[in-house]
Amino acid sequence: MTETTTDPRAAAPEPARRYDFAAAEPRWQEAWAARGCFRVADVPTDGRPKYYVLEMFPYPSGKIHMGHVRNYTLGDVVARYKRARGFSVLHPMGWDAFGLPAENAARERGIHPAKWTWDNIAAMRAELQRMGLSLEWEREFATCDPAYYGHQQKLFLDFLRAGLVERKESWVNWDPVDGTVLANEQVIDGRGWRSGALVEKKQLSQWFLRITHYAPELLDALATLDRWPERVRLMQANWIGRSEGARLRFALDRPAEGITDVEVYTTRPDTLYGMSFLAIAPEHPLAAGIAARDPKAAAFIAECRRHGTSEVAIETGEKHGYDTGLRVAHPFVKDATFPVWIANFVLMDYGTGAIFGCPAHDQRDLDFARKYALPVTPVVLPPGADAATFAIEDTAYVGPGTAFNSGFLDGLAVDAAKRAAIAALERAGCGAGEVNWRLRDWGVSRQRYWGCPIPVIHCAACGIVPVPDDQLPVRLPDDVSFDRPGNPLDHHPSWKHVACPACGAAARRETDTFDTFVDSSWYYARFCSPHAATPVDRAAVDHWLPVDQYIGGIEHAILHLLYSRFFARAMRDTGHLGVAEPFAGLFTQGMVTHESYRAADGRWLYPEEVERRPDGATIVRDTGAPVTVGRVEAMSKSRRNTVDPGAIIARYGADTARWFILSDNPPDRDMEWTESGVAGAYRFTQRLFRLAEAAADRPAAPPPASFGPAALALRRATHRTIASVSEALDGFAFNVAVARLHEFANAIAEAERAAATPDLDWARRESVGILARLVAPMMPHLAEDVHARLAPGAPLVAELAWPEADPALLATETITIAVQVNGKLRAAIALPPDTPRDPALAAARAEPNVARALEGQRIAKEIHVPNRIVNFVLGA
């Protein structure tokens, strides 16, 4: 299927010549591949400056979606543009191929995860290749290939030797029926998504990468990432969460299970006088001690375990507590004691797992205090408030102010009060100032089959024993079954039974696999030398890294990018890399959205099932039944508001799809995919082709000695467009580049209507030739076609340098200046560039409309901004 025209009259005796994308696109794709246009060496020696363009590699779900089309089109524009600008461009592609969906397919449909994954890769590779991306396919790899993950195991072992790996306990969501750990997204209303069983928290011994070791560096280096979006840096800074506060000990009124005091971390030591309770996490050792002799406490803790581990679940869930009956002494107030509660909103992972509650100045504490009728004493007085009447209702006061009701702190501003409180704690020997981090170590253990095996062996005698380098990769076994709950690696009859590499005794292989974020934390480095026998070739990464432009979804703003930044540092400290920051430039694209449609019975409908009638009504195409048009939202299978890129490319061609996706709006915002928008983009490809045909029909001749007004005007438009499109592409304003090219096409069409003269003919051929090269990053196939028509036998556009604007043709003769009276527009005057103040003001006053507005008025001020504006400010 190519064109949709089946009307026999379309094949009339003199058919209009049309651009046949279906024939042209594969032809140019083959030409690029045959000439090796996009190939670079691992360690180039040609002296060109390097530029590494990388888009986030896809998960091989089976089909590409519009989000991929957008992501890879953006990257391809950058890659092609930088190549034309003289850079040696590295632009690779691969597959983030481990993950849960493959295991789900195995459990639900009996397909082996490896087969499912590799079949999907083959299908998606073919789809990507039809997009005409300037990728170097010779560098392709998939993370599920032992040739990749073996190197990952080597990196892990190097990290282990460098002290960057730790084994510790952590809490997970446990599905007791399926016998598996659940992702937060698999916990729905407290139940496992598949089994429906009530989820429990369970403690497991897991592998952790010590990302917290780099917390200060990861935070400080954000300031150097000046080509990252500010909001991503902000999100990362908040995630790392450096806080200054105090660690302090509260003495228990009576020891419980050998524990005599509770340590608390607080960022608000200035509010200690507002304390009304102390709360510990349900997982706190003291809580366990109390539960041992108090069945009600044990029941409360068990109840807390039935809720999810996610921050959302903890923060939005109703606050519950259990009063242990224990009390603690206040560090500053003699004889004052406060109750110790176990509370479900206290996080064991942050600080010390215990807090002191100051309800007046912390919303969570206030909610808790109101629920259990605990006292609320304000101790920070907002500026201008009256100490006698200031009271807290439903909202905690967290703003600035001065301490009151606070003994020796009274009258101090918040910051000064914090310092004074810390100093007092240190003098009293019960606490000290401390910097704390929100960032936690990265738990990488997953109890799953379809992931990279963690290369260690557990030996009863030797403990944890790394798999020797010469036994890498530790390969996944192929013969696994998914018919039982739990981890297939653990169930495998023989795989885990191995001899200890150290002592030779019977030992057990680690059956956990890595979090798939590990796979994607260093793939950018592997692409520099994808066939190296070591994880990376040092000369190759030294040449290519960091990635100059990384492009992907904002949803990866925190985890993937932070893990990659960590991995680069860990690889640096183990000698694999010379850089700490993997991505010098980052661009985060918006989502692709579409209207959603619902039938009368509530069933979601695919866009191709509905039709919009001329009167505006939307109906089911086959039945004529009415359709409810829903919100425009992210494309998703469940709402069926998806558009298949394969179908779009088959119907309109890759260039049209690329052009529309670039033209619709700025790339960092969400875009709406519309049928009319694609159709418009398609019309433009045909229009451009017709302009090229018309220009190619003009005789080719050497440049004339001089140009008449029409030819000069066209040449000015041509060179202004070179400048404006270059500027737009440099700034990622691809929609603006598209608009400038539309204007340029309009200018060429206008010139086409003028009488043919040799100078104008020459300018027409020049303009269309330049148009082809300016359009090439976005519509590379059509650009080649047009270029080949104008200059048969010339090099490919993909091999040409970017056009240069002639400065002489960029200068203008007049500039339009706005004239305002009291800031209101009253006229526009045309002046030579850089007209000085006095003549500009005189010309402005001479405008009838301005003169009328100024008549009889006193002018208080005259503003003149050269080449921009004149503003007369009238006096009182």
Place this chain on the structure above:
RNA sequence: GCCCGCCUGGCGGAACGGUAGACGCAGCGGACUUAAAAUCCGCAGCCCGUUGGGGCGUGGGGGUUCGAGUCCCCCGGCGGGCACCA
């Protein structure tokens, strides 16, 4: 709940603090055609006015400025992230 964004005609958007609405989509009018499609040309923020022109307008409210879509504060709506989805 916490953190981070976004909001401009019917729609997507453009706009170094300096003529708001470039360009496109949809729409309307015209040309071409026996007719239609395709194509080409033109109109178009809203309101008042025959014209010249005037008023109002960038989610709402306030502020800074000669001048605010743009900078600051408050409010509203929509979206992203929250550590085992990728």
